[in-house]
Amino acid sequence: MNYTFIALVENKPGVLSRVSSLFRRRNFNIESLAVGRTQDPDVSRMTIVVDCPNGDIDAHKIEANLYKLVNVIDVQDVTHQPNVTRDLALIKVLVAPERRAEVNGLADIFRARIVDVAPDSVIVEITGTEDKIEGMIELLRPIGIVEMVRTGQVSMTRGVHDGVRRMPGMNERRYDNMTEVAAMVP
């Protein structure tokens, strides 16, 4: 099953290659990885979706290994927390002017937007969960997708919920109470 991790990392050159090298080296299977800036210029944020066939044991390994990287500040597993998850796709569809309305209609249903119109193609922009985007792609495919790009998943937990942190004490900023942490070790 897919697990979703949020990692805060120092905003330094090479951090992304450290993370991807680690996943390759340890044989973890990345489904999606998205990196971007945060409100803190020194910190970047990664949302990493990984296939974890052994469930929590794999999740434990992934967190522990990420902390081996000196530039990784914090890791949480948000798989089982209430969260907002989004992926953005730009989809270029080859469509003659007569059938444009059809694409428009689909876009409306999915709350997607047409962001570019050319004589025989349009670009649809859709934001949402993986499922929603897959659904839209399925319906556009018969019309004729010629190009597509996706950003990869980004996630944020809702409200005050935090993800699970399995590494006791690795993150001093958040954990002072070691006994509380102990309960989280699988």
Place this chain on the structure above:
Amino acid sequence: MKLKGAEIVWECLTREGVEVVFGYPGGANMPIYDAMLNYPIHHVLVRHEQGAAHMADGYARASGKVGVAMATSGPGATNLVTGIATAMMDSVPVVFITGQVAAHLIGGDAFQETDVTGITLPITKHNYLVTRAEDIAEAIREAFYIARSGRPGPVLIDICKNAQVESCEFVYPDEPELPGYKPVMRSPKALLDDAVSLLENAKRPVILCGHGVIMSNAEEELMQFAVKTQTPVASTLLGLGAFPASHSLSLGMMGMHGEAYANNAIQNSDLILAFGMRFDDRVTGTLKTYAPKAKKIHIEIDPSEVHKNVFVDVPLVGDIKTVVSDLIPMVDEYDHDEWLEEIQGWKNDADTRSIMNWKEDGKLYVAHLIADIWKATGGGAIVTTDVGQHQMWTAQYYQLEKPNRWITSGGAGTMGFGLPSAIGAWFAAKDQEIWAVAGDGGFQMTAAELTTAVQEGANVKIAIMNNNFLGMVRQWQEFFFEKRYSAVNMVTPDFVKLADAHGVPARRVTTREEVADAIEWARNTQGPVVLEFKVEREDAVYPMVPAGAALHEMIRRPVKA
């Protein structure tokens, strides 16, 4: 104070207490070598950068301090790679400093440009590419801190040539600030309680002592804990020396070539307490049948080692010295007399099979030779090894009472490690006796460092166990490939003449009668000495757990009439 980047390098090394640096110059680190002349740190010019890496490694293992090795860019840096991987696998703190082409040339395939931080990314604990003089001090400060703290390991700093020649204000940073690097030292009380109750219910406990015990200086705590709870102690290859071999609770080495009684104890145990070891496949055999009846407690500073190979019941992430100190007052005194008696039975059986009981048959056996060296040196020498059969015999028969004297490449199994690591160790312990035990194969991989030993006057005694075979590979071919010997038969040079050409006194030994005298002669001869032992060609290391077999499925030495 305004300084050039190259001077900053040496200022920082001086402040880190570095006494000796092993290295090799070239185009991209010439400014560093030029600045070196103004600083009192001793530089050892090696003959191949791999030698520098192993020397720094041997120095670190013998001293408990951080070793330092240097090389130029491109081929200089890539020659370090085997040594970096070796240090990584055995968690040895070494700082590597490489020269890099000028920052503005990076990415253009400049002369001797290689992406060294890329190449070493998976085999360093951390690495740095420094493009400006302003960043050198911070990188070095952090590198030393990262290398020696937490789970130690190698850190590489790649410094661009322009950064070496540019000047900037030199400030040596205070404690490095690393928001993402916080090694955990203590385990939570709740988990310590769990560990204590597992021990309370255990009838057949075994401690597995790994390199971490030595790295954490926890030998004293291990002893107290083992004695208080009457728990026998088996060691990994790298854990040897942490617990005295002569102690009645010592089980010696475990694993592929471990003592049968150590492996039997593990397989029959109901509680394993793993101290700073990582359940390597060489110590577990197949995991399917590994210690099937045992609950497991794992004390380990690196959380990624917990549950990696073996799922444990109580993970105690933290510094071993700290965690075991916390545990000692919490545990009761136990006696496990029945269990210890059962183990004694296995020990007695092993004694009857021991090669030490063999009658003399005029041949030279490495096991005998190691025992002879052990006797002559009172078991107190620093011993380095190369990799192969001789390494395992040395582990088995050079019985160690104390830590930091046993220097061998365990995780990586790097041939060529023995001689250079001994030279490095000598710089850490010039007043101690140092022996390097090497095979004929491995010795030839880094034999060029003999002249380094001469140039430095390194007082190391080199015992070459010459079986004219890549012995360990030959043994596997004998056992598992129907004795089809493939690429293991090795012509060797005349090692005595080879040593002579280097100005190194040497003797060849072919019979057991000559052994004691040769060893004494080597011990009494100042500086590097080579002893070539012409040993039995097709001897095998026993016991042996075949790769992928269960730990109790050992091939035992046939009992001779």
